[in-house]
Amino acid sequence: MPTGLLPTLSGYQRSWIRYDVVAGLAAGTVVIPQAMAYATIAGLPVEVGLYTCMLPMIAYALLGGSRSLSISTTSTIAILIASTLAALPDDRPGDELLRAAFTLTVLVGLALLLMRLFRLGSLVEQISPATMTGVKAGVGLTVAASQLPTLLGVTGDAEDEGFFGKLADTVSKLGDLSTATVVVSAAAIAVLYGLRRFAPQLPGPLVVAAGGILLVALTDIEQHGLALIPEVPSGLPTPTMPLWGEVGALMPGAVAIAIMAFMETVLVARAQRQRSEPPISSDQELLANGVAALVGGFSQCLPPAGGFSQSAVNLRAGARSQLAGIVTAVLAVLVALFLGPVLDDLPEAILASMVMVAVLGLVSPGDFARLRRIDRTEFRVAAATAVIGLTAGLLLAVFVGVFLTLVLVLRAVSRSRVRPLLPRAGGGWTINPDGADAEAATTYDDLVLLHLAGALYTGNARPTQDAVLETALAREPRPVAVVLAVAAVDQLTVPFLDVLEALHTDLAEDGIVLVVAGLQESAREAAGRSAGFAGLDAAGCVQPTVDAAIERGRRPGG
Template sequence: MPWRESLGRLPGVATAREYQRGWLRTDVTAGLVLTALLIPAGMGYAEAAGLPAYAGLYATIVPLLAYAVVGPSKILVLGPDSSLAPLIAAAVLPLAAVGDPESALALAGVLAILVGATLIIAGFLRLGFVTELLSKPIRLGYLNAIALIVVVGQLPKLLGFSVDASGLLGEIAAIGTSILAGDSTPVAAAVGIGSFAVIMAFRVWLPRVPGVLVAVVGSIALSAAIGLDEEIGMVGALPKGLPLPQFGGVDWQDTLALIGPAAGIALIAFADTGVLSRTFAARRGEEVNGSTEMKAIGAANVASGLFGGFPISASGSRTPVAEQSGAHTQLAGAVGAVAVLVFVLVAPGITAYLPDATLAAVVIVAASALIDVRGMVSMWHMSRVETGLAIAAFLGVALAGVLQGILVAIGLSFVAVVARAWQPYRTELVETSGTGFHDVARHPEGHRIPGLVLVRFDAPLFFANGGIFDDYVRSVVARAQTPVAWVVIAAEPITGLDTTAVDELVDLDRYLEGRGIRLAFAEMKGPIKDRLVQFGVGDRFDATHFYPTLDAAVDDFHRRAHPREGA
C-alpha cells in the first residue's frame, strides 16, 4: 500500500529494520547519560530565551522523538540552543504581554511552527545543497570554535561563579578577572574539577563504564548526603506536567510579525545543524542528504511548536555526549526524551541535588572531544590555503557567531576556487617514447613534433582566465623552435565555457589564422561543443576542428603535413 511504502522510507523506520541487537545497550546507556544534560540545558536555554524553564523540557522531549522517526543523522541530538535563544527572545518578547511568560511561550510556539514550515518547504525545494558548501576546512574550523565557545562558557559554572559578558573575548576577560579577584567558590570548584577527573579517569582506565553517568549520580548522592544544595548552585527540581499545545492570545497580526524572524532563525538553525550533521556523519563514514536533513529539522520544529516548545536546532554540546557515550542510532535520543518525560512525571525533585559544577564538567568533557588539533596540523602540511580557510571559519564562528563565521568561510572558499581557476596549471605537451603525450615540465626527455604545438589548460574557461589562456597559447607558439602549422588544445580538462571565454577563443583563432596556423581541439567534451554552437561560433569551429583523442589529432597532422607518407 502507498502509505506503507511512504512509512518505510522514513529514516527512523529504515534504521529500525536494520537494527543490530548489539547496539541496544550502548544506545540505551547513551540516552540515559544524555538525560543528565538534556534537563538542565533545556531549562537554561528556555530561560535565556525569556520563556518558562519547563518549556525547555518540552522543546527537548518532542523534537527528539520526532527526529528519531524522520531524522537522517543517526546520532544528532536536537533541542534548545544557545545560538537561537537571543533571537527567540528578540522575536517574541516585544509582542508578548508584559510580565506574562505564557504569552511569550504561545508566541514562541507559533514561531517554531513558522521556522519548521520554512525548513520543510526549503527541503522539498531541494535547497539542502547548501551543505555541500561546508567543506572539510570549514567543518574543522567550526567544530574547534564551537568546542572553545562551549568550554569557555562552562568554566564559570565549573568554578562556582558567574560572569556578565558577551562574546568570546569578553567572556575570557571576565573569567580571568573573576579568578584573579577570588570569586571562585572552593566547594563548587572541588565538585566540578572532581567530576571532571572522574569522567576522564573512567574514560582512560574503564572506558566501558559511562564515567559521565558515574559523575552525575555520584554528585547527586553526595549533595543529598551532606547538604551541598545549601552551599553551591544546583540545577533545581523539574516542573510537573505533559507537553500540550499553547497558542492562547496569538492573532494573525502577531503571526505575520513573526514570519521575518522565523526565516532568519530557520537559516541559522539549518546552518548550525547542517555543519554538525555533515561533520558527525563524515566521522562515522556515513552520508546525510542536506534536503532530507532540512525537512527533518523542520518537522522537529513544527512538533516542538505544537506541544509547548520553541525553535530548536542540533546541539553542539549534547551531540558529542551521545557520540562519546557510544550511541549508534536515533534510539539514543528517543531514550533520552522518554527518560526526561519520566523524570518530569515521576521524580521531578532529583535534579534539585545535581550541582551546576558537575553539569559544567560533563559539558566541558563532551565539547573537548570536538577539538581536533591533529587535524589542523595535518591540514597545514597538506594545504596552506585550506588551513587558512579552517582558521577563518574558526575565528569567524568564535568571534562573530555561528552563521557569520560560516558565511565568511564559504565566501573565502569561493574566492579560493576562483583564484585557482583564474591561474590554473597550463603546460605544453611533448611526445614520449611509447607512452603518449605528457607535460614537458615532468618529461624533459620528451620531444616536440616539428610544426605542431600541443597545449593543455587545466580549468574551465571563463571570464577570469580566458585572456590568460589566449596569452599562454600565443607565448608557446612564439617560442617554438620551428615554424608552427598546427596548434592542438588538449581540451579534456576544460569543463566550462562562458561568452567572454568564447570571444577569447575567436580572437585566438583569428590571430593564428592570420599566421597560417590551424587551431584544433582534442578530447573536448560534448557539452562544451554544444556551447560553442549555442554561442554562435559553430561555423567557425565546425566538426573538422575536433578530434576524439590527441593521437587522432597528431595522426591527422602527420597525414596532412606528409600526404605521400600517409598514403
C-alpha cells in the first residue's frame, strides 16, 4: 500500500495529466460555490468556505490515499460548527467568533492526529450505519429549516436553535416573504434538480451561481428585495492564531466533528475506490484529514472532510490521482485573487438553494424503512439519534449515537459463544442442524456436546459459562459429562482458563465431568502453566478429539 508523500502518484503516467487537470477544474466548479454555501450554514463569511478549498485540499493531496476524493467541507460539518459556536458566550466581537471557529478547526486536526497516534480508526469505523442514518436525517432537516428564511426573503431569528424553533419562526413570518426572492429560490432549486436528473455532467452549483450573478448584473431585481451576500474580499487568507483560552469549551464539538469528518471521508473514499486501486487505510486517512484540518485552522478554514458530490464529479471527469485536488485548490486561489468583485453580485438565495438541494439528500426515509424491516434495534437507534438531533441538538445526537453504537457492540460481544455440537451424517461433527444425523443424536442422551465458537474475553466469558451450566443442568436425567469442543479457540486468554476452571468445579458438584476436546497444541502447552488447567489435563479431561472426549466422559467414575 503506497504511503508517505503523494501516495496516489505511485506509478503515475504522463498521459494521465490531462485527465487530472480536467477533473480538478470540473470538481472546482462544484466544490467552490458549494463550500461557500456551507460556510453560511456555520454562520461564517462565504470566503471562509472558499479558503477551505485551498491548503486543506493540498494537504490531503500530499498525504491522502484516495485517488478521486475531493475534500473541502460538508453540510454535516458546517451545522456541527454552528452548534459548537452557538454554545459560546455571544457577547464577543465578530473577529473573535471567527478566531474561535478557526481554533475549532485546529482542535479537529489535533483530535484526528491523536486518533491516528492511538490507531483508533478501526474503532471509530464501528459506528453503526443506523447512527449515521439518524445523524444525517437530523442534519438534513435542521439545515433545511435554517435555510428557509433566506429562501423566502424573511429575517431569521438567530436565537432559535434546532429544527422546530427555526421552522416555527419562519412560519410566523410568512406574511413578510419577498416574492422576488421566492421566485429566484424556486428557479435555482428547479435548475439544480433538473441538471442532476437530466444533465449530471453539468456543474449545477456553478450554473445557478453564474445565473444569479448575471441576473443581478443585468436587472434591478436587487431593488425588489433580493438580498446579496456580503462583500467578498479579494486576496488570500492570512495566518491566524488559535484562541487557546476557548479550548475547553470547543473540545466536545471538536471531537464530534473529528469523528464525523473521518467517517465521511472514509465512506466516500471507499465508495469511489476502483478495484485496481490500493485499499483505503483508516490510519492514512486519519493522518491526511488531521493534517488538512490543522493547516486549515491556521489559514482561516472550516474543518475539511470528503464530499460526495464533488468527489463524484471528480471521478466522472476521470481523475487519476490527487493531482486533480491540487488543480481544484489552484482554481480556488485564482477565484479568491481575481473574482471577489464578481462574487459580490451573488444572491444569498442562490447559496441557500444549493444548501437545500444538498442537505435534503441526507434525509432518506428508505434507509429508515429498511432498518425497520431488517433490524428493529438498529431502527430505534436511527430514530432516537434523529429525534435527539432535531430537538436537543446535533452535537448531543452524535455523542448519543456513538454511545448507542458502543452499547450494541458490547451487547454483541457479550453473548454466549457456545453452540450445540451435533453428529454429522456420514461421520464427524457439525454445529449445523441441517448437516446432523438425527438418528445418531439419540445415542448421546447421556452427554452434553457443545462447541465453543472462538476465544473468550471479559465480555463474553460469563454469558458463555452460564450457558454451559444452564444447558447441562436443564437435562433430565442429568448427563454424565459435558464435552466442550474448543478447536475454534485461536487465542488463549485468562478468561478462557477461568471459565474452564469454574465449569469444572461447578459441574463436579452435580456429578458431571467436564471434558475439553481439540485444544490446539500450542495453546495446550501454554495453558498447562495454569494450575486449574493442569489439574484438568492430569485427570485426562483434555482430549485431542471429540470422540476421545466422549469416551473419557463415559468412563465409569468420571
